[in-house]
Amino acid sequence: MNSNDTQFAAAASRAAFGPDFVWGSATSAAQIEGAGALDGKGPSIWDAFCREPGRINDASNIDVACDHYHRYRDDVALMKWLGLKAYRFSFAWPRVQPLGRGAWNEAGFAFYDRLIDSLLEAGIAPHATLYHWDLPLALHTQLGGWPSREIVPHFVDYAAEIARRFGDRLETIATLNEPWCVATLGYETAQFAPGQTNRAAAMQTSHHLLLSHGRAIKAMRAETRTKLGIVLNHTPAFPATELEADRRAARLDDGLNVRWYMDPVFRAQYPADVIEHLGADAPRIEPGDMADIAQPLDFLGVNFYTRSYISTQEPKVPAPGQQGFTDMGWEIYPKALTQHLVRITREYSPPPIYITENGMANADRIDADGRIPDAERIAYLREHLAALAKAVELGVDVRGYFYWSLLDNFEWNSGYVKRFGLFHVDYATQTRTAKDSAHWYRAFIEAQRVGHESPKA
Structure with missing residues (x-):
């Protein structure tokens, strides 16, 4: 840390993040585990998607990924070195139940044990x-x-089994990660598995995901007392101009991305303007569904990376990007994190919030001396933590922050080209190397710890 970073860490420690604030990092099973067909694991839709020509930008697959299945102990040691007090991971459903229904795979459960x-x-x-x-x-x-x-009861059975087996050792359980991505990118735009282009199917998917979430929460309550919630990706929409067309388009974008998932979970209804917009593509909803979806939650996970800059003009007005863009082409706009957290707190009164993902892809390079200088990622981290501190100061109940991601990994349809990790992964050798951002985050977490220690007598 330089002097400015040290001052920021100390100020953040005093002003916003209390001694119980959770500092962590996150990954997901498909992106890091590998061991694709080992020990009884069944194939997933992403295994199949990777084998369809043209689906993955670098024509890669998830057979090996980061080989975390075999290297998890080393990866936990990296977390401990960072000073993390929390780690967010996902269970691979086909690893513990190869067909998604029927027999459980004890070898898969043993890995997570x-x-x-x-x-x-x-x-x-x-x-x-x-x-x-x-x-x-x-x-x-x-x-x-x-x-x-038909998929809903199978997910509920899976959720209950995980809660029964592991609930007493898990700090939290989230039902879903980013259902918007599953529905829209998987079934409407075909960017993600299973690669379909049917808006009606996408919207029906969104409803079944939320119904699965709500019924799983009910089933898990009977099995565990651990904290239960959901993780939603929020990309706040900003109109590019004051034109009424841009403002209407931004409102609709917000409806499809944010309100479509927040309203059912916290208000037991879908937003009326989006239902009207969808017309015949709106999902089929059965009696009792909305009440099932709106289960009381112990936490809300928010994944935040960027904002949407909505222009209806041709050519479109580009995002200003005054703080730059990530290697994904996403605008860096930390101010939106503060604004959005204040907004959803005001409008929905959610339970305690965790920032379950926040991070950036960067075109990292290894220097001749083996260092990985990623000043851009450090700046991204620093500015977003400052924005988060501001939200806390304004009264938002945020309990923790998980940087995405611990490791460079399989970035879905981008393959292995995009690197989000605090640790660089050489995929040929599986060597992990701490980037400068890992050293920064480690020092920041340590500054938080020291800043909250009681003075010695």
Whole structure:
């Protein structure tokens, strides 16, 4: 840390982040585990998607990924070195139940037993996600996947089994990660698995995801007392100009991305303006569904990366990008994090919030001396933590922050080209190397700890 960073860490410690604030990092099973067909694991829709020509930008797959399945102990040691007190990971549904229904795979459960034990031994609280996009392929080929209502009871059974087996050792369980991505990118734009282009199917998927979430929460309440919630990706929409067309378009974008998921979870209804916009593509809803979705939650996970800059003009007005863009082409705009957290607190009165993902892809390069100088990522981290501190000061109840991601990994349809990690991964050798941002985050977390220690007598 330079002097400015040290001053920022100390100020943040005093002003906003209390001694119990949780500092962590996050990953997901499909992106890091590898061991694709080992120990009884079944294939997922992403295994199949990777094998369809042209789907993945670098023509890669998830067979090996970061080999975390075999290297998890080393990766937990990296977390401990960082000073993390929490780690967010996901269970791979097809690893513990290869067909998504029927027999459980004890070898798969044993892996997560080992991982959770290693985390607890290192003093790191496990925060689990049940569904981070890797649907068992059999549920897609045999039942039709998420557009089919038949999938809901199978997800509920899976959730209850995880809660029964692991609930007493997990700090939190999130049902879903980013259902917007599952529905819209998977079933409407075809960017993600299973690669379909049907808006009606996408919207029906969104409803079945939310219904699965709500019913899973009810089932898990009977099995565990651990904190239960959901993780939503929020990309606040900003009109590019004051033109009425841009303002209407931004409102609709907000409706499809934010309100479509927040309103059912916290108000037991879908936004009327979006239902009207969808017309015949609006989902089929059965009596009792909305009440099932709107279950009381212990926490809300918010994934935040950027904002949407909405222009209806041709040519479109580009985002200003005064603080730059990430390697994904996403505008860096930390101010939106503060604004959005204040907004959703005011409008929805949610339970305590965790920032469950925040981070940037950067075109990292290894220097001749083996260093990985990623000043851009450090700036991104510093500015977003400052924005988060401001939100806390304004009264938002945020309990923790998880940087995405611990490791460079498989970035979905981008393959292995985009690097989000605090640790660089050489995919040929699986060597992990701490980037400068890892050293910065480690020092920041340590400054937080020291700043909250009681003075010695």
